[in-house]
Amino acid sequence: MIGEMLAVLLPILLIIGIIFMLLGSLGLLRFPDVYTRLHAGTKCTTFGSIFICVSIIIYGLYRWVADSDVNGSVIAFHTGIALVAILLTNPTGAHAIARAAHRSGVKPFGAVVDDLQGKDTAVEPKAAKKKTVGKKEAKK
Amino acid sequence: MIDLLVELSAEFWIVLVILLVGITIAMYRVIRGPTAPDRIVGLDVINTLVIVSMVIFGVIQDKFIYIDVAIVYAVLSFISTLYVAKYLEGGRF
Numbered sequence: 489m490i491g492e493m494l495a496v497l498l499p500i501l502l503i504i505g506i507i508f509m510l511l512g513s514l515g516l517l518r519f520p521d522v523y524t525r526l527h528a529g530t531k532c533t534t535f536g537s538i539f540i541c542v543s544i545i546i547y548g549l550y551r552w553v554a555d556s557d558v559n560g561s562v563i564a565f566h567t568g569i570a571l572v573a574i575l576l577t578n579p580t581g582a583h584a585i586a587r588a589a590h591r592s593g594v595k596p597f598g599a600v601v602d603d604l605q606g607k608d609t610a611v612e613p614k615a616a617k618k619k620t621v622g623k624k625e626a627k628k
Numbered sequence: 629m630i631d632l633l634v635e636l637s638a639e640f641w642i643v644l645v646i647l648l649v650g651i652t653i654a655m656y657r658v659i660r661g662p663t664a665p666d667r668i669v670g671l672d673v674i675n676t677l678v679i680v681s682m683v684i685f686g687v688i689q690d691k692f693i694y695i696d697v698a699i700v701y702a703v704l705s706f707i708s709t710l711y712v713a714k715y716l717e718g719g720r721f
Contacts (some may be wrong), residue, residue: 492662498632499639506646509677512717513650516657516673522636522665525657530671537680540643544687560688567683573699576678577706581672581713588713589665 494550498543505539508532521587521597530582532572541571632712640688644668647681675705 515528544567551560590604651674658670679698686694 491632491635494632495630495635502639502643506643509650509680510646512673513653513677517653518668522663522669525669529669530676531656531671533676533721536678540680541683544683547636547687550632559692562692563687563695566692566699570679570683570695570699570702573702573706574676577702578672578676579708581706584710584713585665585668585672588668589663590714591717592665594663594665617686 490550491554494546498547501539501543505517505536506537510534512536515581523586523596524589524595526582526589530578534578539569541567541574545571594604637688640684644681644684644688644715647677647684651677651681664716668709668716672709673707675709676700679705 508531512529512532515532516525519525521530545564547560548560548564548567551557552564595602654670654673654677658667658674661667661670679702682694682698682701686692686698
């Protein structure tokens with residue numbers, strides 16, 4: 489009974505996950521800009537991996553409970569650990585990439601005004617050095 | 629009591645093939661990216677897709693060692709992404 493229900497439920501979860509994975513790759517191909525590509529690539533793949541990993545966790549728990557198979561429990565718990573690793577590392581990596589792209593001078597597509605101009609903390613020491621050098625040159 | 633692995637084997641294989649198609653699409657962005665952050669974004673997406681495809685391959689083969697490898701791959705790819713982003717900032721560690 490539960491087996492037949494899961495045989496319908498798990499392909500639905502897999503289809504939702506794989507649609508978001510493919511949309512993430514397609515957005516990476518089609519968007520015009522680093523920041524929009526980051527938006528598509530990271531968020532869509534994180535959401536899709538949640539669904540695929542949840543379907544595999546349910547599959548492993550079913551094998552553990554119904555068949556009393558130890559391999560199923562190992563698959564379920566280790567997939568859960570892998571899902572937690574993805575959920576912790578993926579947004580952090582995206583944040584680091586966006587910050588690096590902004591600090592290395594990549595402008596957004598069609599941008600007119602940069603609101604973070606001069607407010608970014610890593611740029612300030614270099615700007616301060618340039619100011620001091622400018623003052624010394626002015627004194628000379 | 630039905631065997632879900634036999635029941636869902638075709639679905640798992642189809643998901644694996646579509647993930648490989650997504651990796652190929654992201655590979656295009658890695659090769660043709662106009663700037664360096666574009667290539668890093670492509671590598672990040674490829675890392676996530678490889679992690680999920682390793683998990684699915686472990687389920688298909690019924691060997692959980694692939695899932696352990698996926699956990700380690702997730703952490704190492706995160707560290708490598710952070711280091712390359714730090715390098716692009718032009719900066720002090």
